[in-house]
Structure formats: C-alpha cells, structure tokens
Amino acid sequence: DAGITQSPRYKITETGRQVTLMCHQTWSHSYMFWYRQDLGHGLRLIYYSAAADITDKGEVPDGYVVSRSKTENFPLTLESATRSQTSVYFCASSESRGTYEQYFGPGTRLTVT
Amino acid sequence: AQSVTQLDSHVSVSEGTPVLLRCNYSSSYSPSLFWYVQHPNKGLQLLLKYTSAATLVKGINGFEAEFKKSETSFHLTKPSAHMSDAAEYFCVVTFNFGNEKLTFGTGTRLTIIP
Numbered sequence: 001d002a003g004i005t006q007s008p009r010y011k012i013t014e015t016g017r018q019v020t021l022m023c024h025q026t027w028s029h030s031y032m033f034w035y036r037q038d039l040g041h042g043l044r045l046i047y048y049s050a051a052a053d054i055t056d057k058g059e060v061p062d063g064y065v066v067s068r069s070k071t072e073n074f075p076l077t078l079e080s081a082t083r084s085q086t087s088v089y090f091c092a093s094s095e096s097r098g099t100y101e102q103y104f105g106p107g108t109r110l111t112v113t
Numbered sequence: 114a115q116s117v118t119q120l121d122s123h124v125s126v127s128e129g130t131p132v133l134l135r136c137n138y139s140s141s142y143s144p145s146l147f148w149y150v151q152h153p154n155k156g157l158q159l160l161l162k163y164t165s166a167a168t169l170v171k172g173i174n175g176f177e178a179e180f181k182k183s184e185t186s187f188h189l190t191k192p193s194a195h196m197s198d199a200a201e202y203f204c205v206v207t208f209n210f211g212n213e214k215l216t217f218g219t220g221t222r223l224t225i226i227p
Contacts, residue, residue: 035217042203042217043157058214090156101147102215104156 003027006091006105013081014113021076021108023091031094032074033102034058034066036087043090049074081112115140117206119218127226132176132191134221136204139185146187147205147215148178157203163187174198199225 004025013019023032030051035043035058045058047066055066063085065077078085088109092102120135138144148160161172168180174197178189187204204218 040219042219044217045214048214092157101159101162104149104158106156107154 004091004093004103004105006089006108008108009106010109012111012113015081015083017081019078019081019110021078021089021091021110023074023076023105025072025074025091025093025103027093027095027103028071029093029095029103030071031102032068033092033094034064034074034076035090035092036060036085037090037107038087046076046089078110081110083112086110086112115142115144115206115208115216117204117216117218119202119204119221121221122219123222123224125224125226126194128196129193132189132194132198132223134189134202134204134223136187136189136218137185138187138204138206140206140208142208145207146178146180147207148172148176148187148189149203149205151201151203151220153200160189160202194223194225196225196227199223 007022033048034046037043044060046064049055049068052068052071068074088107090107091105094102117138146163149157150160151157160176161170163170163180171177176191180187201220201222203220205215207215
C-alpha cells in the first residue's frame with residue numbers, strides 16, 4: 001500500500017546498545033524528517049533530508065545519526081542509546097519545496113532501560 | 114527565532130458545544146500555519162493549513178481556523194463537538210524559508226464530555 005511506514009512499532013533496548021529505526025515512503029517525496037515526541041515538548045525535529053544523500057540537523061540531533069542512500073528510505077540510528085532517548089519517534093515526508101504539508105508515519109515507541 | 118504557543122494544554126467541552134483551541138505565533142516573517150490532529154496511538158494528520166490566501170481556512174471534520182495577523186493568532190474552532198474529536202491538537206508554523214522545517218506547539222489535549 002502507498003504511504004509512509006515505520007518499523008518497528010515498539011522497541012525496548014538497553015542503555016548503550018545501538019538501535020536503528022526504519023522509515024519508508026512510497027510517494028517519492030523529496031523531503032523526509034525525523035521527530036521525537038515527549039510530554040510537554042510537542043514534536044521536536046531531530047534530522048531532516050531534502051533529497052537522497054542530503055541531510056541536515058534539526059533541533060535535537062545529538063546522539064542520533066541518519067543516512068539517506070535512497071529517496072524512499074530514511075533510517076535513524078541511535079549509536080549508543082540512553083534513557084533520555086526514551087520517546088515516541090515519528091517519521092514524516094513532504095513533496096518538493098512549496099507545499100510544506102508533511103505526512104506522518106504511525107510512530108515507533110522506543111524504551112531504553 | 115520562530116515560535117508557536119498553544120495557550121491551553123487541556124480543553125474539555127461537552128458534546129454538541131463549540132470548541133476553541135488557541136494558538137499564537139511570533140515572527141517577523143510571513144508564516145504558513147497548520148493544525149494537525151493526533152488520535153491516541155496514531156500518527157499526525159493534517160486538519161487544515163493557511164498559506165497566505167484566505168484568512169479563514171476550512172479543514173476536515175468541520176474544523177476551521179482564522180489567521181489574524183494583528184493578533185498573531187491562528188485559533189482552531191468547531192461549532193459542535195463530537196466524541197470522535199477527542200485527540201491531541203498541534204498548532205504548527207513554518208516561515209517559508211524554503212527548507213520545509215516545521216515548528217510545533219506543545220499540543221492541546223481535547224476531551225469531549227458525553
């Protein structure tokens with residue numbers, strides 16, 4: 001089905017472990033985004049990408065790494081997970097410049113113990 | 114820096130009564146403004162958007178919002194609340210810098226009382 005998907009939907013990991021969250025979209029949107037949602041903070045931008053092989057930091061990038069070798073995929077890696085990275089992570093995509101509407105995936109709930 | 118403030122973290126209304134969710138932004142630039150809705154355990158869905166056309170914007174599910182530049186506000190309204198409207202609502206702003214980045218408010222949780 002067309003759309004934006006995230007995997008896994010739920011993940012529990014231990015402090016210090018590396019974990020990768022996957023995001024896949026079928027619209028060929030140029031822009032993709034990663035957000036984290038925490039109580040009292042709304043959504044905060046972690047990283048975004050304007051096209052394949054073009055990425056840039058958002059508001060809270062520390063401890064995260066992204067790559068975008070293909071237009072449709074935008075994985076987010078926590079290199080060494082910390083408890084403060086326990087959150088709900090949303091991936092989003094947007095058409096090329098001018099529309100600004102973003103389409104969101106269902107989210108990944110990550111717990112770091 | 115751009116910012117957006119949602120004035121109420123929680124709003125409760127009775128079913129069938131009007132809904133008002135308040136949002137103010139700060140900027141020296143011309144903004145685009147959005148309202149997104151998030152139902153429990155779901156992703157975010159666009160309700161409506163303002164992008165410098167008509168100041169009164171109509172969205173899905175009977176919601177509308179009015180852009181008031183003099184008050185730097187973009188409040189969300191609905192004449193009659195329905196139980197299915199219970200959700201978290203986010204006011205979102207972008208300032209048309211061309212990089213597609215959005216700034217989210219902290220959200221308003223809307224509860225509908227039967």
